[in-house]
Amino acid sequence: MTSRIEKLVDQMTLEEQVSLLSGEDFWSLPAISRLGIGKLRVTDGPNGARGGGSLIGGVKSAAFPVGIALGATWNVGLLEEIGVALAEEVKSKGAHVSLAPTVNLHRTVSNGRNFECYSEDPILTAKLAVGYIGGLQSQRVSATIKHFVGNESEIERTTISSEIDERALRELYLVPFEHAVKDAGTWGIMSSYNRLNGTYTSENQWLLDQVLRNEWRYDGIVMSDWFGSHATAPTVNAGLDLEMPGPARDRGEKLVAAVEAGEVSRDTVRIRVLNILRLMERTGALDDRSAFEEKAEDRAEHRALIRRAGAEGAVLLKNADDILPLVAQGTIAVIGPNARTAQIMGGGSAQLNPHYRVSPWDGLAAALGVERLRYAEGALNNRFEPAVTGSMAVDYFNNATLTGEPVFSERLNGGEVMWFYPPGGKVDLTGFSARLGATFTPEHSGAHNVGVYAAGYARVLVDGVVIADASAAHWQPGRTYFEEGCDEVVGLVEMTAGRSYEVVVEFVSKPARVLGISALHVGIGRPLGDEAIADAVAVARDAETAIVFVGRNGEWDTEGSDLTSIALPGRQDELIRAVAAANPRTIVVLQTGGPIEMPWLGEVAAVLEAWYPGQEAGNAIADVLTGAAGPGGRLPQTFPIKWADHPAQSQDREVYPGLDGKVRYEEGVFIGYRHYERHGIAPLFPFGFGLGYTSFALDDLEVDASGFEADGAVTVSVTVENTGKRPGSEVVQLYISDPEASVPRPGRELKAFEKVFLGPGEKLRITLPLDARAFAFYRVEAKHWLVEPGTFVVRVAQNAADEGLTAEISRQNRLMLPV
The missing domain is CATH 3.40.50.1700 (Glycoside hydrolase family 3 C-terminal domain)
Structure with missing residues (x-):
């Protein structure tokens, strides 16, 4: 029987089909009114629903804890609750899809985006993501788990190639995505900016087609990260359904031409469109005729x-x-x-x-x-000078020279602005300039730092004197505005408390490196010395x-x-x-x-x-x-x-x-x-560590390995007791070791966990099931998972460095598992 979405796709012209494979604007896909197809809308992000506004300002939203804070809860049920709540937040912004969760692993301690990710461990990350996605999608709001895959650092992030061997990919970096597909049934995945072993993930056929769709049987959509698609036929053929944001850059007329030239088959386009329509059907976007409205619902x-x-x-x-x-x-x-x-x-x-x-x-x-x-206060911890506050008058010019009459003028609040849309509909963001003016009255006398950084060229004048200069002659690529901006340029000026100073910022847009962002931050701050x-x-x-x-x-x-x-x-x-x-x-x-x-x-x-x-x-x-x-x-x-x-x-x-x-x-x-x-490096604090206001003891470890030889299944039971005088929680962590492995394997690997809440003196018997994958490693040459014969150590502990309670189990035969 032909489904509704199959009937719809077959009624479309090629141009209509292609229109659904790229965004119409920054946050939505086009509607096809002729066929009654509504508009699909998306919103960031992992710790809330921002809506369609800029990263600065916009409609107010609830700010939830960031990813690493949620990772620290080790509470799958809590993540599911948060997913349900975030679905309500997404709906309040008139959207159908949340661009979350972020599940890249903590490969280093210095990744600027570690805060957004759950953990260094794939199983902890995977289980939490499954809870989050389950809550979100139970309310017909799609998750978009990201960034697929190998985006564990932010340096040269839009072009760098992450060179990762397949075993590490299978055992670590792919695991959260695999669980999201197989256990949570995620409806959306976002490809990462980076290349994977030389090929952009947005056009990596091994990743998007072989692994994701053929091996894992994924039936959702894959969308690019914003401006993270770089080609027409290679992305469509590899498995990238949606190019974001819009309007189309490598799709649209280019994709129609690629189909007509035989570079992309009509069947492939049909499959991609069916994936989009399936998402729209799942989220209700297909029939959503409601007026678009973003609400600030403080629940x-x-x-x-x-x-x-x-x-x-x-x-x-x-x-x-x-x-x-x-x-x-x-x-x-x-x-x-x-x-x-x-x-x-x-x-x-x-x-x-x-x-x-x-x-x-x-x-x-x-x-x-x-x-x-x-x-x-004692000391400061700012990286940049605090943004100027208050109203700023802005004049815009459709040239790069700040000359002639302004084409548009407005007032902005504060010293930071990002231009995603043409101000007043009258400014060409591909080549404009702007003059911003404000008055600054210091509270203290003495030296003040004046700082500016920009995705564009900028300089700051105080009472007509250039203090901080990041204009074209001085601008250097830096680590601001997603690597589109320069590092902050800081100048020093003496100021007197209570006196008003005229602050003027001159901004000129510059050619985009990758993302096409124009942005500016100007700040004034007072250094703190020994007296603080x-x-x-x-x-x-x-x-x-x-x-x-x-x-x-x-x-x-x-x-x-x-x-x-x-x-x-x-x-x-x-x-x-x-x-x-x-x-x-x-x-x-x-x-x-x-x-x-x-x-x-x-x-x-x-x-x-x-x-x-x-x-x-x-x-x-x-x-x-x-x-x-x-x-x-x-x-x-x-x-x-x-x-x-x-x-x-x-x-x-x-x-x-x-x-x-x-x-x-x-x-x-x-x-x-x-x-x-x-x-043998002692950490300051080990993975899984944390104290409470009470104490817990683990006892009576029991391992049922009766099915281990047959199918690799094992059940582990342990008693948890609150031995203190206050109620509290404990995370029971189960690690597996394979000391006889034929390949180098970690000394212990987290494979299961459970968080329990107990009153003083209360005991609880918990059971942690393990399947064969918990004991297996990935064989790259043979393309399968392998549980080897030998003795394994099962360890139930309170953190990764805790000796805990241990038991040994053995098997005689090899067990090969498919991917």
Whole structure:
């Protein structure tokens, strides 16, 4: 029987079919009114639904915890709840597809996008992604799991070739996508920008056709990342259904011509269109005739979920003498650059305009009363000068010389702007210039930094004098605006408090490198000196307890820019040590998108990693600090003692960060905790580690291997007991070892886990099933998975470095499994 979508595709002209294989605009596909086909709309992103606006401003949205914070929860059920909530957010923006989740692995500790991804481990990542996708798609909103595949760094990200051997691909990097297809039935996948072993993933036939569609039997769509498609026939023939964004660049008339020339068959186009129509049918877009409207729906139930998830992802790394939770009385020094600034998300395409931001100061004031709190900033952690605030007048010119009469004028709010659409419909974004003007009145006298970075050429004048110059004569490619912008250029100017200064920014667009972005950021900031640390020390000395809120922010943890260090930016290490010397009851609260070095660890009483937990950040952090909620997180990524210990560290730049257009995954399957165990490198904190406000014990390990010889199936049972005096959660982690393997295998590999919540003295018997793949490795030459005969070690533990409880099981025969 012919299906509805088959009937529709056969009624279309070739031109109509081709129109559905590329976007109409930045966020939607065209409708075909003649056939009653509605418009499919998509929206970013992983920690919320931004809608169709710019990355800056736009309709407000709920900001959920970022990927690594969700990874730290180790809670599949929670991820499913969040998926359901995010589906409601997507619908509030009039969209049908969410461009999420992000499941690339933490190959390094310095990937600028680690914050957006769940974990260094493929199984943890896969299970969480399955929960997230299940929740999202249960509400008829499609997931778009990304980035397929090998996008583990942001350096030369749109062109670099990730050189990854097939075993590492099969055992690590493909695993989350495989589970998303086979277990969650994801409806969408996004190809990555990079090449995979020399071929762009958007036109990689082995990846998109052989593996994804033939082996995994995927029936959803594959869309390009934005501007991540580079050809016509090669992408269509390889399996890329949708080129984004629109209007068409390599499709449209070019694809019609390729069909007529015999480079792409009509049958192939038909298959691609059927995939699009199937997605539209699944999401209801096919029959969606509702007026397009984006709403800012601030839901109480989403506020509560975000707050709960933020606390559950917080990882307690140290708690000497049970200093946490905080005592009921006494003054608290609230110190640091992140104390009164709510760091709720990372940067790049995942960012959005939140309904609100709760800072740690706000959260503690609400929980404890502001009268108990004392504040000092102490140090800065900004990467760029703070964006100028207030209204800016802008004149636009349809030339690159800022001459003649403006074609359009408007007022913008703040010192950062990204131009995705022609202002007023009158500006040609392929070749324009703009003059922006504002007034700046400093609060303090003294030296001020004036900074500018741009995807385009720009310079900043203060009272008619050029202070920061990134114009054409000085512009150099940098690590801003998705690698389309320059690094920040900073100049110094003396200012007097209370006096008004005229700030003028001259901007000229430039030819696109890849993405075609025009953008600008202008900021003015005042450096902090020794007196700021001295003030913090004084405040700490007079308080019963000092809490130092430090870390990074979305300027550092951002798409398009890897970190050059995992040391805390600025003078934050110095601040922590000075405060700890003044007050032995010093607690450090970290907000980062990944590991940092902690040279002061032995000098402080407690350390809490809070990540970027969304718009309820301060409330979630306060809940954990006060004991209203337990710290429910476990590390989803190993924290090394120093940067040089991490898996991709090498004297060979081709291994990392890349050289001559290649980044070679030399470490193979030994990333994350596998690397540290193999080389005998002690981490600062191991994968899976986290403390709580109670204690847990594992006992009575039982392994049922009665079916192991036949089909490789094993069932593992263990008793978990809360041996402390407070309710809390524990993550039971199951690792497998194959010490007799014929190929190098990790000393232990996570294969199953379960999070349990128990009251004081409560016990629970849990069962963890394992299939044959849990014991197998991939044989590249034979193209199958193999479980070898021999003895395997089953380990149930509380983290990757924990000896835990172990048992051995054996098998006599080889077991070959298909891909």
